Amino acid sequence: DAGVIxxxxxxxxxxxQEVTLRCKPISGHNSLFWYRQTMMRGLELLIxxxxxxxxxxxxxxxxxxxxxxxxxxxxxxxxxxxEPRDSAVYFCASTGVEGGxxxxxxxxLTVT
Amino acid sequence: GENVEQHPSTLSVQExxxxxxxxxxxxxxxxxxxxxxxxxxxxxQLIIDIRSNVGEKKDQRIAVTLNKxxxxxxxxxxxxQPEDSAVYFCAASDSWGKLQFGAGTQVVVTP
Numbered sequence: 001d002a003g004v005i006x007x008x009x010x011x012x013x014x015x016x017q018e019v020t021l022r023c024k025p026i027s028g029h030n031s032l033f034w035y036r037q038t039m040m041r042g043l044e045l046l047i048x049x050x051x052x053x054x055x056x057x058x059x060x061x062x063x064x065x066x067x068x069x070x071x072x073x074x075x076x077x078x079x080x081x082x083e084p085r086d087s088a089v090y091f092c093a094s095t096g097v098e099g100g101x102x103x104x105x106x107x108x109l110t111v112t
Numbered sequence: 113g114e115n116v117e118q119h120p121s122t123l124s125v126q127e128x129x130x131x132x133x134x135x136x137x138x139x140x141x142x143x144x145x146x147x148x149x150x151x152x153x154x155x156x157q158l159i160i161d162i163r164s165n166v167g168e169k170k171d172q173r174i175a176v177t178l179n180k181x182x183x184x185x186x187x188x189x190x191x192x193q194p195e196d197s198a199v200y201f202c203a204a205s206d207s208w209g210k211l212q213f214g215a216g217t218q219v220v221v222t223p
Contacts, residue, residue: 031209043156043201043213055208091155095209099144099163103155 004104006092012110018080021107024073025094033101034067034077035091043091049075082111114139116204118214125221131189133217135202138183142212144205145178145185150216151198160187192221 005024013019025032033048047057049069057067064083069075079086087110093103115138125131137145146161162169162176162185169176173192178185189196199218203211 033210042215045210048208048210050208056210099205099209100158100161101146101205101209101211102158103148105155 004092004094004102006090006104006107008107009105010108010110012112013082014112015083016081017111018078019082019086019109019111021077021090021092021109023075023077023092023104025075025092026096026102027073029094029096029102030072031095031101032069032075033093033095034075035093035103036088037091037106038088046077079109082109084111087111114142114204114206114212116202116212116214118202118217120217121215122218123220125192125219127192127194127221127223129192131187131192131196131219131221133187133200133202133219134184135186135204135214136182136184137204137212139204139206140180140183142204142206144209145176146203146205146211147174147176147187148201148203148213149198150201156201189219192219194221194223197221 007022031050034046037043046059047067052069067077089106091106093101095101118135143164148156149159150156173190175188199216201216202214
């Protein structure tokens, strides 16, 4: 298995632009999580899905952030419009019935 | 909600010595406790985990202990090596699999 796949690995964009991050969970995993990591705030859970249904989006910082999971093998995290303070590493992770949560390689986002 | 505290924030050990990281959690309903290792610029990597019905688990040089009564759990690394240098995170999970992470411990193993 290739593990959790994220794209792009790096994204540099200008303030005000729309950013879309993509994630493919491990096949057979039924829960998917989006995290943001910065030096100041550490690892923050933004939203998570169970069987493609959003369970808890209380970590989404603002209405500028949205996430979807149209099917079991794909999820997106969108920021519109982006701001410099959104610069961070965004991780996607997935969990199967055995409980282990596995992280993707992350997307390093820089908003100038 | 769940709150996880992790200590120490930094830990410097001599190669070959042991390292211990301690975490406490607040929600007695938490039932799964994983540990992650994150090297600079890399993803958090699951290294060991323990469930609430087990008191101790060992995998080669790493071991975890859990005290449900006191609501604390610990990571033990024996015979540390330079490649053990990283940030280590503890976490506690609810029944949905939602993880609450500790703030992390920067471990530095000096040769």
